[in-house]
Amino acid sequence: MTTLLMPEVDQRVLFDKEKIVSDLKKFTNSNNIISDSEGVTPYETDALSAYKQKPMIVVLPENTEEVSDILKYCNENNIKVVPRGAGTGLSGGALPLKDCVLLSLTKFKKILEVDYENRCVVTQPGVTNLSITKAVEDRGFYYAPDPSSQIACSIGGNIAENSGGVHCLKYGMTTNNVLGVEIVLMDGTILRFGGKKIESEGYDLLGLITGSEGLLGVLTEVTVKILKKPQSVKALLLGFDSIEEAGKTVSDIISGGVIPAAMEIMDKPLIKATNDYSKAGYPLDVEAILIVELDGTESEVGVLITKVEQIAQKNKVKYLRASKDDEERLRFWLGRKAAFPAIGDMSPDYLCMDGVIPRKKLPEVLKEINKLSKKYNLRVANCFHAGDGNLHPLIMFDSNIPAELKKAEDFGADILKLCVQSGGVLSGEHGIGIEKRELMCEMFNNEDIQQQLSIKKAFDEKSLLNPGKVYPILHRCAEGGKMHVKTGEEKFKDIPRF
């Protein structure tokens, strides 16, 4: 495990642990409080499992009033609080602190209302992303953002991380699909931002808290919009002799006026790895694969497929196949979805990065990544949400070799810096958490960071809610930026990964 600088532990709080436990019992059923070392162990990490820390106490409140009472109490007694959804976060946002109360929202698991008239669902935050779609799909509706962790991750966590999915190119990220929340501030104040109407007045606090990684308040209720499923969905599997041609095809599709539902690129190492692993039947004599998914009415999809085929041909496509039916479409995705486990099969360990770059910079950035791969003498495979520029390089290494983890981490940090230098950003969907906080200074200067920290103070004056996350802990820049997945220890192994 890598050591990590976290906010100073408040010894007084640790010393008062027994009293705090008994005080908390005033606010919620005593069964909802866990304070023994064994009992809190399942909460010691999220999906960034290189970092572990047992919390002092875990509380599982059952309703908003309890959350409010607990937060108010912690605020008055200077006790740090870390909110947690399903713990699938990849940047360590829900990593506990030694002296914290970990507030788990898993008991908030009721869907409160399905409102077809207003096309929305009102739900508690602990409900999984997929259950929202499940609740409305019999009427042909769905909830659009689809992170690949959707069977496990909570909608509250999605809002906290502004999660994406392969379809956010056309349907937006979480922020474009949330209508309202009930939120409890650290001092116990209960507020509502937004609601069933599509627009609100005053400062857009709903927009601000989406993607705020649990630093501004605890979500206790959520209203999301639901959409009607498209009539028809088809995919194209395209193979190219170079990444440049694949990248150019993506640019041409977009400047040609087509916004596909999804566009994914894989490079040669990943094509081979995923094909070996999943037997997806990908062409192996190409340098890059591009999967383009199109949806709409039957005829619309037909028109779009033809248009994309023409663009691909102009860019010297070497392999081209359109899905005949849903089964074949899903087979195109099979390998792509197996990207993480396939890499896990090839290498004892890997780091998954999550940078964003301008689409057109892809060939350049990949070339540079390959150079870095030689410099660090570590293998790398790349998948790319090409439509929106979100790059996930997978760095392979072996933590049994001394100093190789450090080397992989340095490689990762270099990649993220490269993303920023190319005009991109540090995170597209996994958030900053503890993973990338020291790299924030690559993007922001001190004034930007101070402004953001003072917004935090407006919500949480004493900085007790999820401290140590997102912002550089010493307000200066240092090296960092990694997600370490140790094969075998990997959490949520069975979830297909994008």
Add this chain to the structure above:
Amino acid sequence: MSEVYSPTSEQDVQTFVHSCFLEGSPIEVMGFGSKAIGREIQCSKTLKLQKLDGIIEYFPDELYIKVKPGTSLELIENTLEQKNQELSFEPSDLGYLYKGKSLKGSAGAAVACNLSGSRRFKAGALRDHLLGFRAVNGKGEVIKSGGSVVKNVTGYDVSKLISGSYGTLGVITEIIFKVQPRYDESQTLIIYDLNLKKALNVFSQSMQTSYEISGACYYPEGMASFFTLNDIDTNSSITALRVEGPKISVSERIKSLKKLFSDHQNIFVLENYQSRIFWKSTSDISFFNNSENTVVKISLPPVFTEEFLQQFTNEDIKFVVDWAGNLIWIEIAKEDSVLLRQLRKKVINFNGHLTIMKAPTHVRIREDFLTVVDENMKKLSLRIKDSFDPKGILNPGKMYSGL
């Protein structure tokens, strides 16, 4: 008279705001200064951003455009159109409401007011299309957030906060908008002679289909008379549904909609050109062209729209419903503060809000511009304001007292 300063660079803005910060002098921030939106405020200094203008960069295949705040929306939209792209939140041209003619404002003002046109319920509001910005906060510091890429979870999404903050948090100096391809084809199904209740039913029914409706508005009888479109009968009430996309798909979906609503007698389809003109006029609030009265915008959950309006059937109001029932534009007699307050009171009961979009100065002085009722929300908003502008010098009181 307030002293007007027109900066030509971000550095100018910074120097100016910093010196005002030191002196504690309040500044009224404006774009072209052509429209009086927000509360009436008095400041010793005015910062007019008209001369800080120009397109910084535009990359059609990266789907973004970066501009300075004084750039006119007109220039932006024309530039995008040449590449067959657009701002898909359909910015309203408030010139019609304010001056009776086209007068698109500045990009900075559009962001500050977060105004979005008829496609809002499908494509999102302006705030959903602001990828990033630079601004000078009330301490005279340059701050930035976001970037030029669409996917970004790197720190708080301050772009959302700055949209619709009416210049109270920072003077915007650079804006990055997401752009989208223009749709090849736009067609509109018009159903005549429905009453409001039936129209709302049509909206609701069509929104439950997969036809991707991108406009849904209702003009009561007499309200459409301003249209000079060849193809529509402007004396009846009009219920309109827009469909956009590739031509073949649009025609198909329109056909399906016609079938769905075949029990209605009076159905008509507006083809591409006429459809585009129809929705532009609707987004531009042309029905209250150069209004001398008080014009308000009401947003509420669509299921309450009918019940809300029912309460005012005996009053002298004119209205148009847009955003598939989520938005009501209302015009009332300019002096009628009693009615204005009644509207506001009722709208609160329906979990909605009312914003004054145009009113005579004395009404703007007397009446609240927004409808913020929750005291805790006010307190939090004030703390946020304080974090950007601790001395309260940027557009003080523009949104409500203290903000």
